[in-house]
Amino acid sequence: MKPLLTVVIPVYNVEKYLKRCIESILVQEWKDYDILLVDDGSTDRSPQVCDAYAKAYDFISVIHKKNGGLSAARNTGISHAEGEYVYFPDSDDWIEPDTFIALAEVVESQKFDIISFNREFVKGEEDAIVSDSLVTQVFEGKDAFVQLLSHSYITGFANDKIYRKSLFTDNDIQFPIGKYYEDLGTNYKLFLSAKMVYATNQKYYHYLIDNPDSITQSWNEKKFSDMFGFYKEVFYSEFVRSQLSKEELQMSQRYYVNGLVHILASLYKSKLDKKYRNITDEVKQELLKNNVSLSQMKDQPNKLKYVLFRLKVLKLAFSIQNVF
CATH class of the missing domain: 1.20.1050 (Glutathione S-transferase Yfyf (Class Pi); Chain A, domain 2)
Incomplete structure (x- = not known):
């Protein structure tokens, strides 16, 4: 039986962080997911870490490919994902233990093309996530995009969103290969192609900002x-x-x-x-x-x-x- 959600984790030279990311998925109470690790030509020990997890868990698989960048790795994940939905955490980040159970009812309803939550920028595991009082809203795709334009709790990032896979495949949308800030060039297409979007202001994603290899450095x-x-x-x-x-x-x-x-x-x-x-x-x-x-x-x-x-x-x- 196919999983409802495929977690696509692009991997490139993140041996220091990868285990934390994967373990944050494995501790989720909601289990209707599989994990696809896309090793993008790593030159450190990341490939061995991927292989070890794929050997230990039958719902984790790994693809080893030539280096092509984050967009190419995500696109590879989309083309091989078995889930109705796809999620793209970055391999040096991690999610809260209750992320999937908190969103389970929304995902299982299969009513929404995009499920958006929020994030906290952190410098390490000691930095706690603190969310504002709960807000949830349902939007048509264009109205959710307008919320993004207004700098609301709907961000321009991809790693705090769960997407219906067909949103990419049916609309011929891919992450732009060879580009930085690929989320900026992709999310507007996804929102304007989506019918229904669920959004919550709750912070479930830890975005690490002190990784010296990060794009923002x-x-x-x-x-x-x-x-x-x-x-x-x-x-x-x-x-x-x-x-x-x-x-x-x-x-x-x-x-x-x-x-x-x-x-x-x-x-x-x-x-x-x-x-x-x-x-x-x-x-x-x-x-x-x-x-x-x-x-x-x-x-x-x-x-x-x-x-x-x-x-x-x-x-x-x-x-x-x-x-x-």
Whole structure:
């Protein structure tokens, strides 16, 4: 009998963290799942860890493939998943012991294309997760996407969501191979293709932020370029714009401007704005082209940085040590 959920764990050189991730799945009380480990050409002992788990548990399988990046590993997992639903935890992160049992009724109903929960950024296992008072909501796909644009508890990440597998296969959606920030370039397509979405603000996912090998630890030109490209894609895509009302398009613009400010601030903070002058200039041009009032940006995460940009002192602020 096929499982209802396949947990796809992409694995690349994470021998230090992998066991914790897998064990956090194994302790779940709800058991209607299998685990698919996709070893993406690891050069440490991660392949042996995968093989040991696959040997010890008949519901764990492993695929060893040539290195192709996170998106390729996830796509491989989707094509081999047996579950009705798929879930993509990162191999250096872990989930709360009650995650699956808390969401079991929702998953088992099979009414929803996306089941979204929340996360906590942590530096280690000693960091506790604390959720706000319980909120659950049901949305149509487009309305859930609008919630994402408003920086609600529906995040832009993939690892705090369970997806119906057919959402990918029926709509020809894949994670973009060879790109950083692949979630940014994929989730908008999934939400706008989904019929029904279940969302809760409860935090079940531990997102480790001190892994030195993590994507967020060091900037390079491709990271800036990929992030910028996906923000432009989400904002300018006719697939998106054709489904949003005038008010929602304004919300999308604020989301875009907030993302642009984040990129520009990161260029300044890392002192890479001159090295990557073309990206810096294009981001600034897009910010000037999409001029949003300060009052409209008041609820955006990067509102202060936007104020500094408008005052033409954002770069100066980052030249002063420990401003942020």
